[in-house]
Amino acid sequence: VNQPIPTPQSPRAPAAIIVEAVMPELDAGRHAVKRAVGDLLDVSAAIFKDGHDLLAARVRYRGPNDDTWRTLRMRYDNDADRWSAQFPVDQVGAWTFTVEAWTDVFATWRSELEKKHNAGQDIASELLEGAQLLEHTAAHLAHPYARAQLLRLAGLLRDTDFEPYTRVRVGVAPELLAVMEAHYIPGDLSTFERELSVHVDRERARFAAWYEFFPRSATTDPHRHGTFAEAEKQLDRIAWLGFDVVYLPPIHPIGVASRKGPNNTLTPGPNDPGSPWAIGNQHGGHTAIEPALGTLDDFDRFVKRASELGLDIALDYALQCSPDHPWLKEHPEWFFVRPDGTIKYAENPPKKYQDIYPLNFWCADREGLWSACRDIFLFWIGHGVRTFRVDNPHTKALSFWEWVIAEVRKDHPDVIFLAEAFTRPNRMRYLAKAGFTQSYTYFTWRNTPSELQEYLTELTQGPMREYFRGNLFPNTPDILHEHLQHGGRGAFRARLLLAATLSPVYGIYSGFELLEASPVRPGSEEYLDSEKYQIRVRDYDAPGNLNADMRRMNQIRRENRALQLYDNLRFHHADNGAILFYSKSFYKNDLLIIVNCDPHHTQEAIVHVPLAELGLTEHTPYVVEDLLTGARYTWHGAHNYVRLDPQIQPGHLLRLVRPEGEQRQ
Numbered sequence: 001v002n003q004p005i006p007t008p009q010s011p012r013a014p015a016a017i018i019v020e021a022v023m024p025e026l027d028a029g030r031h032a033v034k035r036a037v038g039d040l041l042d043v044s045a046a047i048f049k050d051g052h053d054l055l056a057a058r059v060r061y062r063g064p065n066d067d068t069w070r071t072l073r074m075r076y077d078n079d080a081d082r083w084s085a086q087f088p089v090d091q092v093g094a095w096t097f098t099v100e101a102w103t104d105v106f107a108t109w110r111s112e113l114e115k116k117h118n119a120g121q122d123i124a125s126e127l128l129e130g131a132q133l134l135e136h137t138a139a140h141l142a143h144p145y146a147r148a149q150l151l152r153l154a155g156l157l158r159d160t161d162f163e164p165y166t167r168v169r170v171g172v173a174p175e176l177l178a179v180m181e182a183h184y185i186p187g188d189l190s191t192f193e194r195e196l197s198v199h200v201d202r203e204r205a206r207f208a209a210w211y212e213f214f215p216r217s218a219t220t221d222p223h224r225h226g227t228f229a230e231a232e233k234q235l236d237r238i239a240w241l242g243f244d245v246v247y248l249p250p251i252h253p254i255g256v257a258s259r260k261g262p263n264n265t266l267t268p269g270p271n272d273p274g275s276p277w278a279i280g281n282q283h284g285g286h287t288a289i290e291p292a293l294g295t296l297d298d299f300d301r302f303v304k305r306a307s308e309l310g311l312d313i314a315l316d317y318a319l320q321c322s323p324d325h326p327w328l329k330e331h332p333e334w335f336f337v338r339p340d341g342t343i344k345y346a347e348n349p350p351k352k353y354q355d356i357y358p359l360n361f362w363c364a365d366r367e368g369l370w371s372a373c374r375d376i377f378l379f380w381i382g383h384g385v386r387t388f389r390v391d392n393p394h395t396k397a398l399s400f401w402e403w404v405i406a407e408v409r410k411d412h413p414d415v416i417f418l419a420e421a422f423t424r425p426n427r428m429r430y431l432a433k434a435g436f437t438q439s440y441t442y443f444t445w446r447n448t449p450s451e452l453q454e455y456l457t458e459l460t461q462g463p464m465r466e467y468f469r470g471n472l473f474p475n476t477p478d479i480l481h482e483h484l485q486h487g488g489r490g491a492f493r494a495r496l497l498l499a500a501t502l503s504p505v506y507g508i509y510s511g512f513e514l515l516e517a518s519p520v521r522p523g524s525e526e527y528l529d530s531e532k533y534q535i536r537v538r539d540y541d542a543p544g545n546l547n548a549d550m551r552r553m554n555q556i557r558r559e560n561r562a563l564q565l566y567d568n569l570r571f572h573h574a575d576n577g578a579i580l581f582y583s584k585s586f587y588k589n590d591l592l593i594i595v596n597c598d599p600h601h602t603q604e605a606i607v608h609v610p611l612a613e614l615g616l617t618e619h620t621p622y623v624v625e626d627l628l629t630g631a632r633y634t635w636h637g638a639h640n641y642v643r644l645d646p647q648i649q650p651g652h653l654l655r656l657v658r659p660e661g662e663q664r665q
């Protein structure tokens with residue numbers, strides 16, 4: 001049986017030209033890739049057809065505020081055999097693009113004409129063909145002057161009173177080429193079968209230093225709950241340290257029934273404050289403020305003060321309820337009620353959350369529940385919050401995230417969502433595809449140079465770089481890695497250096513600067529006397545603190561554009577397995593970073609500098625300046641010696657100093 005020939009309307013209509021492998025794209029256009037404002041979007045494609053005709057191609061694209069499509073001609077790169085064009089994405093929000101190609105009939109004619117004429121062949125019929133092409137194009141021109149001009153040139157091509165040489169000059173004139181490029185109407189326009197999307201974020205989505213602290217600990221007495229007014233004072237210190245985003249664990253009323261006590265015990269005393277993730281009591285739920293912290297007005301003042309200091313406030317978005325949350329009475333149908341009327345507490349195996357109930361995202365009143373969850377975002381957005389750290393997103397419906405992020409972005413495309421997706425790789429990646437701006441990563445558990453190199457290569461060099469931004473935290477209230485428990489000051493300093501330079505987004509949880517390292521019991525990753533269950537008073541100026549390190553680090557990040565980009569990380573060889581060597585480069589900003597990942601011993605290595613990539617040669621010495629210490633070294637050739645004593649400095653953060661006026665080769 002013969003297959004019917006597809007009609008032009010059918011999805012796989014016959015195309016004169018093949019347009020394929022369009023990049024960037026994610027899962028055949030199912031999800032948006034990510035960029036930040038100011039980035040150049042580089043669109044490329046494989047485009048070809050049978051025979052010898054010359055092709056032309058363009059990107060057709062549209063920004064969030066465009067009513068109509070814009071187009072941009074693509075250029076062909078012979079070595080890559082791909083077409084490409086770049087344009088700046090200068091607005092936050094959803095961008096769409098596709099690729100179109102057509103036979104460049106005029107350019108094909110022009111090049112044939114030139115070749116034949118140069119070879120001394122007869123070109124009489126070529127000139128007539130050209131005249132026809134011009135006349136055909138002129139017929140579609142609206143502007144009378146442009147039309148007349150093109151017809152006059154067509155007349156010259158036909159005019160046998162002129163020498164063939166003169167007529168060829170008319171045919172190949174660059175001015176004519178420009179007119180024809182602008183006005184030629186393709187007869188065989190072939191469009192890539194999909195429109196692809198890009199979500200463009202504000203720059204902080206890609207470049208930011210996060211600082212987490214519990215506002216209730218902003219007090220001088222562990223028996224007196226800290227308030228927003230006191231927490232406001234912490235903001236000056238955090239801004240001085242050079243952070244950009246302040247992340248607060250939940251600030252809502254905390255459940256009383258099944259409240260947890262210190263060190264995750266299930267028998268709290270009457271004055272224990274409970275875990276802030278156990279959200280809701282008689283004072284309200286996810287849109288209320290824990291009365292001991294203050295009022296909504298106090299919170300507004302806190303946000304305002306932060307914004308004066310250039311800090312974004314990130315709130316925790318934890319979709320779960322303590323047994324005392326108002327939703328239990330108002331919407332029992334949103335929970336998993338068992339036949340005997342009880343509700344099972346939440347879990348994230350092997351962790352047990354006896355003080356919270358999970359929500360049933362697939363309950364009969366799904367629409368009611370999902371809308372209420374969206375409204376929590378909108379409520380806090382209404383109070384000036386533009387960043388959310390989303391608690392355990394992998395324990396909630398994946399489709400919910402896709403829906404709610406899109407809903408929020410309709411009116412607030414600049415909102416940043418950080419996924420606390422400590423889960424298996426596929427789910428972790430999917431959450432990023434579903435729209436999360438950033439994600440926590442496995443960095444906390446990657447401590448050796450080989451582990452770090454493998455993992456960061458995957459994050460920043462593989463397909464994930466298009467849609468997954470890893471926010472590197474050396475510690476969180478849930479994770480005190482044994483490397484920090486046993487590594488002392490050297491480990492803390494090295495982990496800070498690694499987090500702050502391997503990714504442009506990183507964060508630390510307070511207490512890190514005080515080298516807090518005691519686990520609740522040997523072998524556990526939980527902090528002793530964790531702030532999750534009790535108020536902790538700290539003296540942030542205690543001797544030995546890392547304040548100066550953190551401030552310097554954040555300042556260096558602000559001064560070096562190479563540290564603000566995500567996918568410009570490259571690893572290089574060091575001949576000692578305890579030392580990690582990598583570079584970050586951007587125009588006129590080349591950084592060589594060498595970290596001793598062994599917190600206990602001095603380590604030495606010969607590092608192999610990628611001379612060619614840096615435009616350096618074997619024979620000319622070059623200067624590198626350590627931005628951490630100010631020391632300058634003159635290096636020779638590719639192989640250079642380093643020695644790092646963890647008691648003195650965790651690593652080198654070297655900037656290549658190019659002599660004034662010297663051009664990069």
Ligand code: Z3D
Binds near residue numbers: 275279420477
């Ligand atoms: C984590 C949260 C805390 C405590 C638990 C407690 C729970 C509820 C967890 C659940 C998600 C996320 C948070 N990983 O701190 O757990 O550790 O003991 O049962 O109150 O809150 O929200 O970071």
